[in-house]
Amino acid sequence: MDLSYSKGYEDLRAEVRGFLAERWSPAEDRDTIRAFRLDSIAAGYLYRSIPARYGGAEQEADPVAAQVISEEFARASAPGEVQGISTEMLIPTILERGEEWQKQMFVTPTLMGxxxxxxxxxxxxxxxxxxxxxxxxxxxxxxxxxxxxxxxxxxxxxxxxxxxxxxxxxxxxxxxxxxxxxxxxxxxxxxxxxxxxxxxxxxxxxxxxxxxxxxxxxxxxxxxxGWSVSRSLLRHERLMVGNPARSDALFRSMKKLVSTITIDGRPAIESPEVQQRLVQLEGWLETQRCSGYYQSTKELKGESTGTLGLTNKLNNSNFAQRIAELVIDLIGADSLLAPNPESGKRPGNERWMNQYMGSLGIAIAGGTSNIQRNIIAERGLGLPRDPLISDDRS
Ligand SMILES: Cc1cc2nc3c(=O)[nH]c(=O)nc-3n(C[C@H](O)[C@H](O)[C@H](O)COP(=O)(O)OP(=O)(O)OC[C@H]3O[C@@H](n4cnc5c(N)ncnc54)[C@H](O)[C@@H]3O)c2cc1C
CATH class of the missing domain: 2.40.110.10 (Butyryl-CoA Dehydrogenase, subunit A, domain 2)
Structure with missing residues (x-):
């Protein structure tokens, strides 16, 4: 199996990298980020599927190009599309089901945050x-x-x-x-x-x-x-939660931290147990990535992603939980430290406890993992419906 990108996509990668090197220098202020986003839309990199009249880049559907662009934006830590409920759930729904005046009134300001x-x-x-x-x-x-x-x-x-x-x-x-x-x-x-x-x-x-x-x-x-409108929205919510790029960023951040931790005076990364857990996690991540490529290929061909598409949210929430568990096992009580009330300084590692608790929440939001399993079993695997329950969120 050859998972490398074709020359055309590698050329696109080089172009995006050049754009980022020229236009992006890390900044916090809202105006700079806003101007950078507008440049990125004009270059065709952000909000690619959204028509230009609603503030998008209006590019031809190409999930591989979108993937290459998002990889490069993540690598440069550049602000990509505004993420979250507003842009990833509501906007696709308004574009799919809304009136023209609603698109004109709500889409552009929402895309810009x-x-x-x-x-x-x-x-x-x-x-x-x-x-x-x-x-x-x-x-x-x-x-x-x-x-x-x-x-x-x-x-x-x-x-x-x-x-x-x-x-x-x-x-x-x-x-x-x-x-x-x-x-x-x-x-x-x-x-x-x-x-x-x-x-x-x-x-x-x-x-x-x-x-x-x-x-x-x-x-x-x-x-x-409204029920049928809400169904299209939940599909967008599950895609949002199931995006493998999020797992990737989390894994990289965890690996960076693990390489700085010591156990009994030795780097944690040298411990066979830690190595084993890291390899397992990397295996999960690569599986998710390959599954993402497979689904993109299917989408490019206009084919259904089948059962695999139904598993994204479940896999992603499990993965986030496992990563946070590993870090918490390694840093122990450090993960419980709160910011210093006098200096307001954050110890830094408490984000992993938040990450862990957040991952439990993600397994509930937008349809619980139990509901996801029901959907996979019934729609994906064709198993009979559980006669005792009704999975109304599906
Ligand atoms: C992080 C987070 C963010 C959220 N954000 C929002 C938001 O912005 N807006 C919003 O409207 N809601 C939001 N929610 C709510 C979320 O959609 C609900 O919590 C979720 O749908 C589950 O509903 P519930 O909490 O009432 O649990 P219940 O439906 O009461 O479920 C309780 C337990 O029973 C299980 N269960 C229930 N029915 C079945 C079944 N048919 N088959 C198998 N098991 C079943 C569930 O899996 C769960 O374990 C959020 C939740 C979380 C955790």
Missing amino acids: DMVWCQGYSEPGAGSDLASLRTTAELDGDHWVINGQKVWTTGGHLADKMFLLARTEPEAPKHHGISYLLLDMDQPGVEVRPLKQITGTAEFNEVFFTNARTPADWIVGERGE
Whole structure:
């Protein structure tokens, strides 16, 4: 099996490398990063699949070219596309299912990070069984009036807007009575209450709606068809979580740390046990990478990625957890150190405990690992459906 890139792609790599050497020098400030992103879009490197009229680079679909570009951006630690819920989940959905005016209004500012969204799906009692959600939206003239509660809303305290699922047809069967709405967070009817996590931070929120209002046409897809819109979004969420580039970056960062740690006065990297675990992890990573290449090839040919495409999220969350476990085993109590309250200085290694706890969260977000296994078993392997459960998040 020859996994090297063809000459055309190696030429592209050299071109991207030249561009980065000329245009990118590490910077923190928002304006420099923004200008660099705009240059990168103009060069055809970022947001390649998004039409130019919505702020993208509008390039022909070529997953291998996209892979080469993202490898080079990662190598240079240059800011690539804005990542996260807004760009990787909402934007593909608006492009797929939204009205033209919605694309014009929401896509460009979101791509540039100027408009930040949160996802209002889960509710108390409606997570895996999402279709049981009870938040309601009723039309009142030219506005929807929304009442109810969401939970686990990542970044809700920072978001400008929310995409949410609400029940608009209370009489319809549960999957058919839901609509997919967009909402301004900054209004009296929306109350955001942060949830303090075990890590000490508060990234999630409860969000309460009391007669919150949103214009009648801030709906994606038809009224009552939000369930099918949300299905395309979850597919994007799982692709986002399953991206092998994330595992790669994590593995490199772990390897760098492990090469600086000592055990009983000797470099940890010389310990046979550590070596064995590293080799196992590298094996997983290479498997994921090859699986990524295989899936890209299939996509290039317009073929289905089959069962393999269903396994990405599960594999990626398992991998992140194993990496963090290895580091925590090696650095022990260091992983528990909090930032010094006087100097505010961070000891540095606490990020691995956060990484570990975060990896447990990733195994739940966007459809739990149990649900993923059900999907792989039923849709991928053709096994019978478990008669005792209903996997509504699939
Ligand atoms: C890091 C993180 C970020 C999140 N961000 C958001 C967000 O921004 N917006 C949002 O709306 N939600 C968000 N969520 C919520 C997330 O979507 C839900 O937690 C998830 O869907 C599971 O729902 P639940 O917590 O209600 O668990 P439950 O559905 O109650 O599940 C509890 C347990 O039962 C198992 N289980 C349930 N049903 C089945 C079944 N059919 N087959 C097998 N096992 C089953 C589950 O696997 C799990 O182990 C986030 C969650 C996490 C962890």
